[in-house]
Amino acid sequence: MTIAVAERPAVSARDVVKRYGGVTALNGVSLDVQEGEIFGIIGPNGAGKSTLFDILCGITVPTSGSIRIMGSEIAGMPPHHIARSGVARTFQRTAVFAESTVLENLLFGRHASFHHGVLGRIFGSKTFVGDQQAFQARVEEVLKLIGLDGERHRKAGVLAYGVQRRLAVGIALMTDPKIMFLDEPAAGMNGRETADFIALIRAIAPGRTILIVEHDMSVIRQLCGRALVVVDGMPVVVDAPHQVLSHPEVVTAYLGADDDE
């Protein structure tokens, strides 16, 4: 508990390898993200960024290597435990509960933090009004933060793509996470939406550690203090965004990747 912050990174990975049959998705990635940092991860399509996220938050078990979150080894911990211990994650593809309303989307996470007893479920007690109000306030606060206050009864699936991305961040925020993994959170956003999004991340960043995978370099440049470049499952360089972007290997990788897009 008294260990200095710098000696205990929020997220720490050592030599992470992940193979899917013959495909090596990650080939020896190590990183240390300090508490309070906004840390970027960039790399061409298929580089292994999402796989790295899955491993860092315990959804996928690495072939080898070790992960520490807030100093504790997560091997063998079920993903929902990791989630409940203050780690939240947004997904690149299906980021929201499409069939539910915006409000319901925010509520799903909260249900999981309660222990459900049948009797308690049937007979609500009157002694937790304070907590209850705090929670309602939280819902309202998150709705305002993500700018979906007026859309709470709309189905998530009918929202514009960029708006769904903001909702995804809102879902993650409901558990009041200490560490957030955002997988391409600004994908599909137009310029204005991206600017709003950057403001949103800045607003929620204090007190949290945030890792962002993003193809939009302006987002990385504006938000992140440091960024890791992954190419073909291997770490190339970790440095300030403007530094890594001029790194020769990175330039080559991106010129190659641009052709695919």
Place this chain on the structure above:
Amino acid sequence: MATHFGTMIDRKLVAVSDKNRSGRTAREASYAICSLFVIAVCGYTFTDPFVVTLAGYTCAFALFALSINIILGGVGEVPLGQCLFFGLGAYGAAIGMGKLGLPFDVSVLIALVLSVVLAAIIGVITLRLTGAYFSIVSWGLTGVAMVAATNLDEITGGPLGLFGFPPIEIGPLQLSDPPTYFAVTATILLVAILFLVALRRSPFGAAMDSVRQNPHLARSVGVDVARVRLKAFMLSAPFAALAGALAVPYTQIVTPEVFSVANTVDGLLMVLLGGAQLVIGPVIGAAVFTLIPQAMNLDPNIRILLFSSVIILIMMFAPGGLHQVGVALRDRFGGKTDDDRSR
């Protein structure tokens, strides 16, 4: 502690912010009351014992469709093996009465308990699988059950099955009397529906919904996906077993055929017909599926042809089932436009 907290929040949020949910509750309650009315009207107008018994059997089978829908509409898997529990209930009642000399109700209770235990065991093994793998493996287990039922002559009566039961009764209620049979199954069905409506509104219902829609995201917000799936499976089993047991007074015989996948498919069709996302969808499906062909005196082959076509049309144009068709019609002619809230 936290439980109360959760409940309070649910209530408050439902009451304060989520009006459309309470609207749904009201709508479902009105559906339930309507169906009760229809049940009562049917009970009194149709005096033909065969029709009344068939209506009772339809209620029993609707219970099976509800069981299937706890899995399909609840956590989004296709439980092709669900007739395993249906058969367990049927055989449980038959063996209890015919071989062990137990009363019907005691036999059924034992079967219900066994079904939950069996679901726990099977669930732990099969629920690691998802999608087609889960469906196929659970279907495979019904094949095992069918072979067992066919060969354990001593207990199951072998391929000929068990029949010739003493009068089937629950306390003073004679299930061999058609109106009583109908009243009992209809009441049990209604209680089951109310229970499932409450379940859907509960935190566990929300957890199932999150798992069905997006298991990865559910996990990332702290839902124990494996546990939710297992609990749903264990919850669905006694519904199916009860359905199987309540079918016995109608069938008067239990053969290994109860484990046939055709049984499950009938239930699945009812769910799809009525709509998986409404609690009473499967009940509507069951009523349409059994009663209409009967009333129209349809040839079984024509029935299959007709239903296959209807199912295809529904899946193509109204994946939400007949309920969705109803809502669409109401919106069109009633001038209502609460578009995305029809679920």
